[in-house]
Amino acid sequence: xxxxxxxxxxxxxxxxxxxxxxxxxxxxxxxxxxxxxxxxxxxxxxxxxxxxxxxxxxxxxxxxxxxxxxxxxxxxxxxxxxxxxxxxxxxxxxxxxxxxxxxxxxxxxxxxxxxxxxxxxxxxxxxxxxxxxxxxxxxxxxxxxxxxxxxxxxxxxxxxxxxxxxxxxxxxxxxxxxxxxxxxxxxxxxxxxxxxxxxxxxxxxxxxxxxxxxxxxxxxxxxxxxxxxxxxxxxxxxxxxxxxxxxxxxxxxxxxxxxxxxxxxxxxxxxxxxxxxxxxxxxxxxxxxxxxxxxxxxxxxxxxxxxxxxxxxxxxxxxxxxxxxxxxxxxxxxxxxxxxxxxxxxxxxxxxxxxxxxxxxxxxxxxxxxxxxxxxxxxxxxxxxxxxxxx
Amino acid sequence: xxxxxxxxxxxxxxxxxxxxxxxxxxxxxxxxxxxxxxxxxxxxxxxxxxxxxxxxxxxxxxxxxxxxxxxxxxxxxxxxxxxxxxxxxxxxxxxxxxxxxxxxxxxxxxxxxxxxxxxxxxxxxxxxxxxxxxxxxxxxxxxxxxxxxxxxxxxxxxxxxxxxxxxxxxxxxxxxxxxxxxxxxxxxxxxxxxxxxxxxxxxxxxxxxxxxxxxxxxxxxxxxxxxxxxxxxxxxxxxxxxxxxxxxxxxxxxxxxxxxxxxxxxxxxxxxxxxxxxxxx
Numbered sequence: 001x002x003x004x005x006x007x008x009x010x011x012x013x014x015x016x017x018x019x020x021x022x023x024x025x026x027x028x029x030x031x032x033x034x035x036x037x038x039x040x041x042x043x044x045x046x047x048x049x050x051x052x053x054x055x056x057x058x059x060x061x062x063x064x065x066x067x068x069x070x071x072x073x074x075x076x077x078x079x080x081x082x083x084x085x086x087x088x089x090x091x092x093x094x095x096x097x098x099x100x101x102x103x104x105x106x107x108x109x110x111x112x113x114x115x116x117x118x119x120x121x122x123x124x125x126x127x128x129x130x131x132x133x134x135x136x137x138x139x140x141x142x143x144x145x146x147x148x149x150x151x152x153x154x155x156x157x158x159x160x161x162x163x164x165x166x167x168x169x170x171x172x173x174x175x176x177x178x179x180x181x182x183x184x185x186x187x188x189x190x191x192x193x194x195x196x197x198x199x200x201x202x203x204x205x206x207x208x209x210x211x212x213x214x215x216x217x218x219x220x221x222x223x224x225x226x227x228x229x230x231x232x233x234x235x236x237x238x239x240x241x242x243x244x245x246x247x248x249x250x251x252x253x254x255x256x257x258x259x260x261x262x263x264x265x266x267x268x269x270x271x272x273x274x275x276x277x278x279x280x281x282x283x284x285x286x287x288x289x290x291x292x293x294x295x296x297x298x299x300x301x302x303x304x305x306x307x308x309x310x311x312x313x314x315x316x317x318x319x320x321x322x323x324x325x326x327x328x329x330x331x332x333x334x335x336x337x338x339x340x341x342x343x344x345x346x347x348x349x350x351x352x353x354x355x356x357x358x359x360x361x362x363x364x365x366x367x368x369x370x371x372x373x374x375x376x377x378x379x380x381x382x383x384x385x386x387x388x389x390x391x
Numbered sequence: 392x393x394x395x396x397x398x399x400x401x402x403x404x405x406x407x408x409x410x411x412x413x414x415x416x417x418x419x420x421x422x423x424x425x426x427x428x429x430x431x432x433x434x435x436x437x438x439x440x441x442x443x444x445x446x447x448x449x450x451x452x453x454x455x456x457x458x459x460x461x462x463x464x465x466x467x468x469x470x471x472x473x474x475x476x477x478x479x480x481x482x483x484x485x486x487x488x489x490x491x492x493x494x495x496x497x498x499x500x501x502x503x504x505x506x507x508x509x510x511x512x513x514x515x516x517x518x519x520x521x522x523x524x525x526x527x528x529x530x531x532x533x534x535x536x537x538x539x540x541x542x543x544x545x546x547x548x549x550x551x552x553x554x555x556x557x558x559x560x561x562x563x564x565x566x567x568x569x570x571x572x573x574x575x576x577x578x579x580x581x582x583x584x585x586x587x588x589x590x591x592x593x594x595x596x597x598x599x600x601x602x603x604x605x606x607x608x609x610x611x612x613x614x615x616x617x618x619x620x621x622x623x624x625x626x627x628x629x630x631x632x633x634x635x636x637x638x639x640x641x642x643x644x645x646x647x648x649x650x651x652x653x654x655x656x657x658x659x660x661x662x663x664x665x666x667x668x669x670x671x672x
Contacts (some may be wrong), residue, residue, distance in 0.1 A: 170475075303427065305452035309403065322427070322452070330528070330560050331427070342425040346450075379409050379456060381431040381448035382424055 004361045008201070009150050009178060009294060009352035010319055014244070015203040022205075033237050034228065043239055050246025054210060057249040058176075058195065059186040059352065066211045066229045067242050069196030071177040072101040074211040075144075077222035077233070078173040078194040079105055081213075081264045082142040083114070084220035085169075089141035093117040093170075095127060097151075098339040101196075102144050102175055103333070104151040115139070124286040125154035125338050133164050134352045140170040147179035147195075151321055151334040151350055152285030153294025155179070157216040171217065174280040177201055181252035182259055182291050193217045203354075204248035208241035247258040255355050263353050264292035266362050270351060271295050273366040278373050280386075284335060293353040296321070298335075298344035301383040307349055310372045316365055321348040343382070395453060402457035407464060408446045419507030422499055423592035426453045426529050426556065432462065432503040436511075442466050442474060447503075454486075454493040462500040463483045465616050471508050477501065477612075479554075480544050484613040484652070494554045525567050528560025533571055539573045548572060593608055595663060599626055605660040606633075610653055614639055623651065627662040631657060634671075645669070 005013065031040030033047050033164035048062070055062040068074045079092070079102070084279045094106050096118045104119075110116040117135045119127055127145070136143065149157045158174055165172040179185060181202030187195065194217065195377035199208035213219050213232065225234020274297055275281055284296040299307065304322025311318055321332030322345075330336065331382035340348070351365075395403075415433035422429030428451030437443040445466050447459040461482050466474045479497035483489045489497055520533030539545065539554050548568050552558045558568050578612050593601070606623055614621055619639030626633040633653065642648070646669075654667040 301424070301450060303451050303455070306403070306456060313404070342427075346424070346427045363437050379406065379448060380450040381420070381429060382450055384411075384448060 004314075004316045004357075005355055006351040006357065006361075007317045007319050008354040009350065010154075011181050011200045011206065012203045012354055013356060014200075014205045015248060015251060015340055017251065018204055018244045018247045025243050029239075033239065034226070037158045037351050038352075047237055047239060047242050048138070050242045053246040054249045057185070057253050057363040058180060058212060058298040058381060059188045060212055061215065062317050063147075063230070064187075064212055064215055066213055066232045067245075068209040068211050068223075068233060069207060069238070070209040071099075071175070071196055071201075072197030073222070074104055074149070074198070074209045075099075075101040075173075075175050077211050078196055079109075079142060079144060080222045081219045082171045082173065083109075084192070085218035087140040089139055091117070091137060091139040091141060091199075093114045093119065093132070093135050093143045093226060095119045095145055095156075097125065097142070097149055097154075097334045098146055099175055099177065100152055101177075102146070106144075106190060119145075120336050123339050125284070125334070126169060126286055126289075127156055127161075129157070129160060129164060131162065136165065136168040136170055138169075140168070142171045142172040142173055144175065146390075147176040147185075148183070148291050148294075149285070149334060150178045151332055152296045152338075153178070153291035153352075154285040154290045155183070155291060157289075158192065159190045166191050166193075178291060178294075181249070181294055184256055187212065187214070194219075197319045199245045199248060202248050202252045204245040205241055208238060208245045210245070258355055263355060263357070266357055266359065267293055267295050267351075267353055269359075270353075270362050270365065271297070274369065277366065277370045282340070284338065284340055284344075284348060287331065295351045296335075297349055297351070298340065299347040299349070300343045301386060302347045302373060304347055304349055306376050307347065307372060310376070311365075311369070314368050316368065319350045319352075321350065322346045324330075393454070393490050393493070395457075395490070398485075399454055399489065401455045402460045402486065403453040406456055406460035408444075410446045410448065412444050412446045417507040417511030419503040419505070421502040421506055422450075423530075424450065427451065428496065430455070430459050430499050430503040432459070434466065434507055434511075436471075439470075441468055441470050451495070451496065451499075454489055455496040455499060456616060457486055458482050458489070458496040458500045459503075462504060466504065471511065474504060475508060477504060479539070480609075481542060481612055481616070485616050491550070491553050493558050494543075498554055502535075510512055525571065526555075526560070526564045528556035529556040531555050531557035536568065536571055537575055540572060541579070545572070546576070577671045588630075598661060601661045602626060602631060602657060602665075605657055609656045609660060613652070614648070619648075624670045629662065629666060631665055631666045631667045632670050633667060635669060656661060 024029050029043050031043045033044035051062045051065050055065050077390055091116055106116045119132055121127055140245045145156055145161050147158050162172050172194045176194050176195050177198045180197040195212040197210050200206040221232055228234060228237055240296060280300040282298040284298060301359045304320030308320050335345045335348055412433040412435045416436045417434050419432040431448040432441050445463040447463050448460040449456050449459040465477060465485055482497040482500045522532035525531055525536060536551060536555055536557055543554060545551055548565060551568050558565050558608040618637055619638040622634045622636060624634055624656050639645055649667055649669055657665040
């Protein structure tokens, strides 16, 4: 069966060019970049080259790039690294819609003597910046706000937020896992102190992440060990994956234009097509400020897991914010924070595209999705009731 | 991905008995949109007061839809007295099991059935009158939780959440659930003083009786639902000899049924030493 992959916010296909770039670093150039001999030293040069490519994608200096194992490690390192650098400051601010990598850490810290402020969002998933401003005190060590939301694609005004946080003397961290590679990021103009992202969201493999640490930022290492990464993260460099990430970042930079034109157009076509073909549909998230590849859509009176399984039978891969898919009993914390009504929250589906998607695939989904929703609504007691009341 | 059995997939993808019975004798509605799953069950009786037709409408995940459809299949042809004995375990067994996080889907079926039968008998049983709400998020009462703990032999708070959803939301009721669980478990222990911990050696008479009871209560109904049956032939120490009848006797999965279902049930309800063997005719 042909796979129509529209779950790129979960993970992406490793680009074939990336795999090719990595392969020699497993069994040909397997030296340790820290070694004194030339065999290892030549690898260090390539790692440095990859670091430059990663830095270039976000307009940073290569010395500000620290390689980690994943996005979650980067987020943890950023927050712990800051808290440990400011032991007297016991307050941290983040949002209710963060990824668990930040949100669950915040909950953990709240039980260990830290005061945690979770900023709410409105129905469109937007933050109130006045509320953020008011929450920052002299006690605030760090403010952590994601660049773009993984479920809805809503982008926060990170430039503005960074200015506010910096002007009040706190450290600003952003989880940019969903943003890097999808939208232009220029850290020479945006005063974030720390930024986390992950390789496997931009066509590099799983198992490699990045923590950007702006020069001059106080930081206590999270993974303590050797002198690697200028003492900021111990552990032998994951050379093949670093090389792969360098290649992926180079490609991401050339594809940024395409991502924002062609992929956006595909997403918009999918969105409009669904709205045209299926009644009682809600689009989740601020349509004015959204990642170009993400569509979160709710089908009223049906449940997300059922939709996903029927799509999956047709080879279509998407994800859902419904309770049943995650093993939790409530719909996603993001949709609940936005106040999406229960009629819609349980039936939410996320389609997240990439440059590998085609117009044919969009047409295929638009052809197959309406009968699935119709079929599940025919089983649903609420749909019957609603149509009876309406008619 | 959930690890659904083939039977769950089959009943989700091609559910039987969707819709509403015309002029139903009984209607049961449980769950809500807020909870994430809801089931509306309607049935009609024939002249012999047996369930002639049962249909369902479900809002929910794959296992909720499959459980609802399984329920309608299980009660077909039964008198209300027979149907009443059906529990969520029968629904889960009919489907070859459910992931533990999804057991509440089978409980939903049991609740809809009770509600529909009560409706037929001219009573409605609003949840609130059946004890006090413990879990505000999902509107689950202490009576409901207690019944599910007893019927399914639950031991932990997580299991209670998996089976009833109680405690799966804001989590503020966890202490109440723990307290309720502790009380019920204590009562259950005290209700079996003769057995005492650990399980005492069974007398032969008692063991035979237990085996018979378990076959009747736990095993036969599930096999009959699939058009099969089972007969007890002999008991030799801890070896139970049985013969599979009806659809089971020609079923290629009979060996699996025997080991994974019959033997497991007997181990659970009689003694862990039990083994089951089939006597071929």
